[in-house]
Structure formats: structure tokens, C-alpha cells
Amino acid sequence: MMEKNPKLLLPEIKDLHKIEVFEQNGGYQQARKAMKMEKSEIIDIVKKSNLRGRGGACFPTGLKWSFMPDGIDKPNYLAVNGDEAEPGSFKDRRIFEFNPHLLLEGILIAGKAMNLKAAYIYIRGEYYLWNKLMQAAVDEAYEFGYFGEKMKEKFGTDFQMDVYVHSGAGAYICGEETSLMNSLEGGRGYPRYKPPFPAQVGLWGMPTTVNNVETIATIPKIFEIGPEAYSSLGAQGHPGTLLYGVSGHVNKPGVYELETGITLRSLIYVVCGGIPGGKNIKAVIPGGSSMPVLSADEIDVAMDEESLKKIGTHIGTGGVMVMDEDTDLLKVTLRIAHFYHHESCGQCTPCREGCGWLEKTLKRIYNGDGTSKDLDLLVSVCNNIEGNTICALGDAAAWAVRGFVNKFRSDFEKRVKAKRIFQAPNIAHAKRATADTLIYES
Amino acid sequence: METTEFKFTEEELKEVEKYISKYPDKKAAVIPVLWMAQRKFRHIPKPMMEYIANLLDQSYSHIYGVVTFYTMFSQKPRGKYHLQVCTNVSCMLREGDKIYQMISNKLDIKNNEVTSDGVFSLEEAECMGACSGAPMMAINEDFHENLDITKIDQLIDSLK
Numbered sequence: 001m002m003e004k005n006p007k008l009l010l011p012e013i014k015d016l017h018k019i020e021v022f023e024q025n026g027g028y029q030q031a032r033k034a035m036k037m038e039k040s041e042i043i044d045i046v047k048k049s050n051l052r053g054r055g056g057a058c059f060p061t062g063l064k065w066s067f068m069p070d071g072i073d074k075p076n077y078l079a080v081n082g083d084e085a086e087p088g089s090f091k092d093r094r095i096f097e098f099n100p101h102l103l104l105e106g107i108l109i110a111g112k113a114m115n116l117k118a119a120y121i122y123i124r125g126e127y128y129l130w131n132k133l134m135q136a137a138v139d140e141a142y143e144f145g146y147f148g149e150k151m152k153e154k155f156g157t158d159f160q161m162d163v164y165v166h167s168g169a170g171a172y173i174c175g176e177e178t179s180l181m182n183s184l185e186g187g188r189g190y191p192r193y194k195p196p197f198p199a200q201v202g203l204w205g206m207p208t209t210v211n212n213v214e215t216i217a218t219i220p221k222i223f224e225i226g227p228e229a230y231s232s233l234g235a236q237g238h239p240g241t242l243l244y245g246v247s248g249h250v251n252k253p254g255v256y257e258l259e260t261g262i263t264l265r266s267l268i269y270v271v272c273g274g275i276p277g278g279k280n281i282k283a284v285i286p287g288g289s290s291m292p293v294l295s296a297d298e299i300d301v302a303m304d305e306e307s308l309k310k311i312g313t314h315i316g317t318g319g320v321m322v323m324d325e326d327t328d329l330l331k332v333t334l335r336i337a338h339f340y341h342h343e344s345c346g347q348c349t350p351c352r353e354g355c356g357w358l359e360k361t362l363k364r365i366y367n368g369d370g371t372s373k374d375l376d377l378l379v380s381v382c383n384n385i386e387g388n389t390i391c392a393l394g395d396a397a398a399w400a401v402r403g404f405v406n407k408f409r410s411d412f413e414k415r416v417k418a419k420r421i422f423q424a425p426n427i428a429h430a431k432r433a434t435a436d437t438l439i440y441e442s
Numbered sequence: 443m444e445t446t447e448f449k450f451t452e453e454e455l456k457e458v459e460k461y462i463s464k465y466p467d468k469k470a471a472v473i474p475v476l477w478m479a480q481r482k483f484r485h486i487p488k489p490m491m492e493y494i495a496n497l498l499d500q501s502y503s504h505i506y507g508v509v510t511f512y513t514m515f516s517q518k519p520r521g522k523y524h525l526q527v528c529t530n531v532s533c534m535l536r537e538g539d540k541i542y543q544m545i546s547n548k549l550d551i552k553n554n555e556v557t558s559d560g561v562f563s564l565e566e567a568e569c570m571g572a573c574s575g576a577p578m579m580a581i582n583e584d585f586h587e588n589l590d591i592t593k594i595d596q597l598i599d600s601l602k
Binding site for chain 1: 464465466467469470471472473474476477500504507508511512513514515526529530531532534535536567568569570571572573574575576580583584585
């Protein structure tokens with residue numbers, strides 16, 4: 001039986017970022033083990049662990065790897081997504097800083113499983129320091145023979161791969177997998193239409209897998225403790241440990257590695273020490289600003305994808321943002337809408353124009369010129385963005401804004417002009433979205 | 443005013459070669475090379491874009507497209523100290539927007555403007571992944587977290 005909440009990704013070991021210390025603590029042993037395995041064996045272990053992607057979509061990692069074609073004469077690539085631009089998400093940074101070699105070990109195992117030619121670690125441009133830290137770790141790993149030509153000697157196999165660090169340049173959209181590939185190829189970060197999926201046509205037209213940093217860093221730990229033990233950690237449908245990043249109105253904000261399935265209430269009150277000044281909670285965003293918001297009476301939910309899905313939101317990147325009772329939710333919604341308007345790449349009309357209209361309408365309400373009709377307009381614009389764009393940025397903007405407007409409608413009603421209050425609200429639109437979460441006070 | 447020649451030195455060209463060797467296609471080196479230019483000149487003007495286009499066998503329009511797409515590349519010179527203040531939700535909840543306003547008033551510049559002496563430039567930035575240290579700002583590449591008004595006052599005065 002494993003201890004509760006094991007520190008798999010961020011153990012408290014001093015200087016773990018140094019390769020010697022990492023090796024002393026059992027580092028790169030799992031990669032050695034994997035080098036002697038068959039590809040299918042490795043993928044079976046990952047499948048058995050029931051690991052789900054940590055980037056937000058929660059796609060089963062083993063299944064994703066199994067999509068990579070076998071036995072064709074083309075180089076395969078892995079892109080490790082460290083763009084981490086989702087507001088409220090700041091977990092991958094800790095891996096770059098405190099445990100970069102665990103990520104590299106995971107890349108080696110993924111490399112063997114998918115017969116990779118090279119892996120590219122895409123780190124956002126703002127993370128200049130972390131970029132350098134990761135590059136230093138990569139240089140060390142090359143020096144010690146874990147990558148490149150020296151691999152044959154080190155592991156005694158024919159397999160050889162390379163790893164590179166690539167810096168972004170400040171675009172939120174490049175966290176989307178197809179957009180990340182366009183950015184890596186040196187172009188504007190426009191998302192690509194799917195299909196073809198990256199596993200068929202990815203980087204430079206070759207089969208490619210895109211995984212989150214945290215996902216890849218988890219792989220060696222699955223090999224270490226065994227897939228059965230890993231899948232028994234935390235919640236059943238979404239097992240393992242997760243890096244929760246808690247920010248906003250809490251006494252102890254930070255990144256905490258805990259099992260999935262912990263309740264949001266204990267995460268806020270026990271782990272993070274409650275709300276400053278003993279205030280009450282007004283709203284909590286459970287997984288980065290894209291995910292629909294939760295109200296104070298919903299915080300007894302367990303923090304895993306399946307439980308959150310039942311109440312109409314998602315785990316996302318695990319970036320929890322807590323807002324106390326004095327928060328102006330209209331201002332928060334306006335800021336979120338501004339963010340998506342700013343970051344929309346401009347490729348699809350519904351998102352490019354829709355996000356702009358969301359911001360304009362919210363600004364009108366914020367300035368005191370809104371009417372109750374504007375609230376329905378917001379929901380209507382959201383409904384017309386969602387599902388009509390190539391990538392999920394439009395969906396994210398729609399989910400976020402509609403979540404706030406529907407759930408805290410009474411707050412918004414107070415801010416709009418009363419003179420047109422008799423206008424029949426368009427409930428049909430609101431119902432189409434999240435009928436069970438709709439709170440409407442007439 | 444002396445005219446700057448917008449090109450790379452021999453040494454820098456070797457670095458460019460290193461970047462090119464990392465990727466199967468020359469085009470992929472565009473962003474790393476643009477970063478070199480941005481860091482060297484604090485902006486990427488048209489002659490530099492043309493130079494890079496030549497260097498990497500790309501069209502000028504492609505390079506121009508990339509520079510305009512990414513917010514961290516600038517066509518106008520930035521200040522010696524480029525202040526990026528996060529005002530996104532996590533920082534806003536901890537009064538990051540007030541800090542932005544305060545800096546804007548103190549330096550008398552608005553978003554994406556440079557002070558007349560060219561020392562400071564200001565940008566209202568989106569989330570930079572330092573939410574646990576909110577409110578935060580980045581001065582060039584360095585993150586400064588857990589800010590308050592007095593800390594910023596001292597910080598900016600120490601740079602002047």
C-alpha cells in the first residue's frame with residue numbers, strides 16, 4: 001500500500017535538478033528498463049496506468065501513443081507542450097526548475113515507445129529563466145550520454161534520439177497542439193484543421209505526438225511504482241497525482257502535488273490555509289480561466305475530471321483561482337473576455353469577432369450602460385462561438401463568459417439598467433447551454 | 443545619432459547555424475533567430491527582418507507575419523528596461539491592475555509606450571505563469587513577484 005499523496009513529480013530532495021543527485025535517487029533507471037522493452041510493452045504499461053493527459057483535455061496518454069504509426073519509413077517526433085499560458089496555471093515551471101531530468105527520462109521512454117527521431121520541448125517565451133534551466137539539464141544529459149550518439153554505448157541498444165529546447169514568443173494560442181506545431185515550424189501560430197491528426201501528419205508532415213510536460217514527467221514514475229499502484233492513486237476515472245496550482249484569494253497560494261479526487265473545499269481550506277481575513281468564497285475557477293466557474297455552494301466537489309464533468313466544468317490544467325465574497329465578478333469576466341479577444345489568432349470569424357463583441361458588451365455593462373438584453377446577447381454570442389471554430393480557444397472564451405453570466409446572473413442583473421428589465425429574457429438560449437446550472441432570478 | 447547596422451556578427455552567425463542544425467527545416471529557426479535580434483536591438487525593424495529573411499531563405503512577408511503575430515517581438519524600440527505587468531485574473535485579484543496604473547502614472551506612459559529617455563517601456567501583459575506570486579511583473583526577463591506599491595517604487599527608482 002502506498003502512502004497517501006506521494007510526491008512523485010516534485011519530491012523534497014535538495015538539488016534534484018543536478019544530474020548526479022537525480023541519478024543517486026534512482027534517476028534514469030526506468031529509461032534503462034524501457035530500452036530493453038518492446039514498444040507495445042511500454043504502451044501497454046502506460047495504458048494500464050490509466051494516465052490521462054495533464055494539459056486540459058484529459059485524453060488517455062497510452063491511447064494517444066498507440067495512434068502513432070508503426071513500421072513506416074518516416075521520422076517520428078514528439079512535441080512536449082510547455083507553453084503553459086493558461087491564466088492561473090503555473091505548474092510546469094516547477095518541473096523545469098526542480099525536476100528537469102524526470103521530464104527528460106520520460107522523453108526517453110516515450111522515445112522508445114514511439115520510435116522517435118527527436119523530441120522538442122516547447123517552452124513559452126516569457127519563461128526565459130526556465131528555458132535556460134531546461135537547456136542546462138539537456139546539455140548535462142547529453143554530456144552523460146543519455147541522448148544523441150552516446151546513447152548506444154550507455155543503453156546498449158540501437159535506438160538513438162535527440163532532444164531540443166524551443167522557445168515560444170508570447171502567444172497563448174501556441175498551447176493548442178496544432179498551433180504549437182505551426183509555431184515550432186517557424187510560422188504564425190495558427191491552429192490546423194483536424195483531421196489529419198498529428199499522429200498522421202504532424203511536425204514537418206511527419207507522425208507527431210504532442211504531450212504536456214506534466215504528462216511526460218509522470219511516465220518514469222509509473223514505471224517505478226508500477227501501473228497498478230499508479231492507477232489505484234486518487235480518483236478512479238482519473239488516477240494519479242496532479243500538480244494543483246492555487247492562486248487568488250487564499251492564504252498560501254502555490255503548487256501542490258496531491259492525488260486527484262481531493263475535494264475543492266479541503267484544497268482551499270486545509271492545504272492552502274483558507275481565505276485571507278476569514279472571508280467567504282464567492283466563486284472558484286477549477287482549472288484555468290477557460291473552465292466554467294463554480295459557485296461557493298459547489299466546492300464540495302472532488303477535483304477529478306469525472307466528478308467535475310458532472311457539474312458542468314472540467315479539471316483543465318488544475319489551476320484553481322479562488323475569489324472571495326468582495327470580488328467584482330463583472331470585472332473578472334471582463335478581464336477574461338479581454339484576454340481571449342487579445343489572444344484570438346484571428347483565423348476563424350466566430351472567435352475573432354465574437355470574442356471582441358463579448359469584451360465590448362461586457363465593457364458596456366461595466367461602464368453602467370448595459371441593459372438586461374445585453375446579458376442575453378452575451379449568452380447568444382457565446383453559443384454562436386462554441387463549436388464553430390477550428391480550435392478550442394473560442395470554446396474556452398464561450399465557456400468562461402457563459403459560466404459567469406449564467407451562474408451569477410443576479411450579480412450581473414444588478415449592474416444593468418432597470419428601464420428595459422421587462423424585456424423577456426431569452427431563456428431558450430441560456431437553456432441550450434447549461435440548463436441544469438442556470439440560475440435565473442426574474 | 444549613430445546609425446546602427448542591422449546584422450549579426452560572425453559569432454552570432456555561428457549561433458544561427460547552431461539553431462538551423464536543430465531542425466529538419468531552415469524555416470523552423472525563424473523564431474530563435476528573431477529572438478536573437480530582439481535581444482540585441484530591443485526591436486526588430488524592417489532592415490533586420492529583410493536581413494533575417496535572406497539569412498534563412500524565407501520571404502520578407504513571412505518574417506513580417508511572424509513578427510507581427512507574436513507579442514514578444516516588437517517593431518518599435520523598447521526601453522532598456524521593459525516592464526511587463528500582469529493584470530490577468532490571478533494578479534488582478536491581488537491588485538495587479540492597480541500596480542499597472544501606478545507604474546503608468548509614475549512613468550507617465552501608457553501600454554506599449556516608451557519613456558522619452560528610452561529607459562523604460564511598459565506593457566500590460568497577460569498571465570506569465572507566476573500566479574502564486576501575484577501580483578507580479580517582469581523586468582526584461584526577470585520575474586519580480588509578491589509586489590506592492592512601495593516595493594515597486596524602490597525597484598523602479600533603483601533602475602533609473
